Amino acid sequence: MGEHVLRIWQEGSRDFSTVPGLVWRSAEGECRTNPGPAPLIEDLDALPFPAYDLIDLPSYWRLWSMSIMPPPRRYVSMFTSRGCPYRCIYCHEIFGKRFRAQSPERIVDELEHYVRTYGIKEVEFFDDIFNLHGRRVIEFSELVQRRNLRVSISFPNALRADILTPEVADALVAAGTRESALALETGSPRIQELIQKRLNIPKFLEGVAMLTDRRVFTWGFLMFGFPTETEADMQMTVDVVRKSKLHVVYPWVVTPYPKTKLFDVATRLKPEKMAGLNYAGHDYVVYPCVNLSEVSDKMLKSYLFKSFPVLFANPLRALRIVRDFPRPWSVWRYWEGVLITLTSKKAVQLGQAPSETDGPVINTEQILKC
Numbered sequence: 275m276g277e278h279v280l281r282i283w284q285e286g287s288r289d290f291s292t293v294p295g296l297v298w299r300s301a302e303g304e305c306r307t308n309p310g311p312a313p314l315i316e317d318l319d320a321l322p323f324p325a326y327d328l329i330d331l332p333s334y335w336r337l338w339s340m341s342i343m344p345p346p347r348r349y350v351s352m353f354t355s356r357g358c359p360y361r362c363i364y365c366h367e368i369f370g371k372r373f374r375a376q377s378p379e380r381i382v383d384e385l386e387h388y389v390r391t392y393g394i395k396e397v398e399f400f401d402d403i404f405n406l407h408g409r410r411v412i413e414f415s416e417l418v419q420r421r422n423l424r425v426s427i428s429f430p431n432a433l434r435a436d437i438l439t440p441e442v443a444d445a446l447v448a449a450g451t452r453e454s455a456l457a458l459e460t461g462s463p464r465i466q467e468l469i470q471k472r473l474n475i476p477k478f479l480e481g482v483a484m485l486t487d488r489r490v491f492t493w494g495f496l497m498f499g500f501p502t503e504t505e506a507d508m509q510m511t512v513d514v515v516r517k518s519k520l521h522v523v524y525p526w527v528v529t530p531y532p533k534t535k536l537f538d539v540a541t542r543l544k545p546e547k548m549a550g551l552n553y554a555g556h557d558y559v560v561y562p563c564v565n566l567s568e569v570s571d572k573m574l575k576s577y578l579f580k581s582f583p584v585l586f587a588n589p590l591r592a593l594r595i596v597r598d599f600p601r602p603w604s605v606w607r608y609w610e611g612v613l614i615t616l617t618s619k620k621a622v623q624l625g626q627a628p629s630e631t632d633g634p635v636i637n638t639e640q641i642l643k644c
C-alpha cells in the first residue's frame with residue numbers, strides 16, 4: 275500500500291481514492307476514508323530497514339522516550355511484528371487481529387545494522403505482543419548472543435506477562451533485556467472480562483516475578499475508570515499491585531477513543547458523559563477527558579495515586595528499585611518526574627479543557643467523521 279501511495283505522490287497527483295482503507299485529506303481539506311480494508315503486509319521480512327539515515331538521531335537521543343530511562347540515550351526503536359490476537363476493547367485494530375512477525379534473523383540483521391552504523395547501545399521494542407511465540411524469542415536471543423551484540427533491551431510496550439515462561443524469560447535476559455512494561459490494567463476479574471483483555475492474574479503475577487527475579491526492572495500499567503467499575507474493582511487493582519513484584523507502576527485514566535469497542539460500550543452505558551466529549555489536549559493523568567466509572571471524580575483521583583504508597587510500603591521493593599534500575603545513578607530522575615506529576619497543581623483535571631499552551635488541540639469532530 276505504501277508503494278501505491280508514494281507512486282501517486284511521485285506522479286504529482288493528490289487523489290488517493292484508489293488506495294483501499296486509506297484515510298487521507300483531500301486537496302480541499304476534507305478528511306476521507308477509502309472503502310475496503312487496507313491490504314495486510316504478509317512478508318514482514320521483505321520490508322526495508324527504516325531510513326534512520328534521514329533523521330537527526332542525536333536530537334532524538336536527547337528526548338524522553340517511552341522507556342523508563344532518562345535521556346540522553348543512544349538508542350533506536352524497533353517494531354518486529356504486526357497484529358495481536360487478543361481483543362481488548364480499548365485497543366486499536368490498525369494491524370488486524372492476525373499475528374505476523376519478522377523472523378529472528380531479520381530482527382537481528384536490523385539490530386546489527388544499527389549497532390554497526392550508529393553505535394547504538396540500547397534498543398526499544400514496540401510490538402503489540404513481542405512474545406506471542408516463545409520459540410521466536412528464544413531464537414532471537416540465541417542469534418543476538420552468537421553475533422555478540424551487546425545492547426540493552428527495553429520493552430516499553432511489547433510483552434504480555436501471563437504467557438511468559440521461564441525459558442522465554444531466560445532468553446530475554448540473555449539477549450540483554452533490562453527493563454519492561456507489563457500491562458495489568460485492572461486487577462478485577464469482572465472488569466478483565468468486560469474489557470476482554472482476559473489477563474490471567476495469577477499467571478500475570480508469575481510472569482512479573484519471572485522477570486524481576488532475573489533483575490529486569492518492571493513497571494506496571496494500570497487503568498482506572500472503566501464503565502461499571504466500582505471502588506471494589508479499583509481496590510482489587512491496588513491489591514494485585516501490592517501482591518506483585520512490580521518495581522513501579524504507571525496509573526492512567528481510561529480514555530474511550532473513537533473507533534474502539536470501548537467507545538461503543540461507553541456510549542451505550544454512559545451516553546450523558548460521552549455526549550460532547552472533549553479530547554482537546556487531553557492525556558491520561560493530568561487532563562483525563564472523562565470518568566466512566568461508578569465512583570466519584572474525587573475517588574477516581576484518589577485511586578490513581580493509591581498504588582504509589584503501596585509500592586513504598588514494602589522496603590524490599592524499595593531496595594529492588596535501587597538495585598535493578600538499569601542505570602542506578604539516574605534513578606532520581608524517574609522519581610523527580612513522578613513527584614512533579616503528583617504535586618502539580620494541575621494534576622488530574624477531569625473533563626477540563628487545558629489551555630492552548632498545554633498541548634496540541636485535537637479536533638474530535640474530524641476524528642469521528644473519518
Ligand code: SF4
Pocket residue numbers: 358359360361362365366402403434471
Ligand atoms: S493484548 Fe495489548 S495489543 Fe493485544 S489487544 Fe490487548 S491491549 Fe491491544
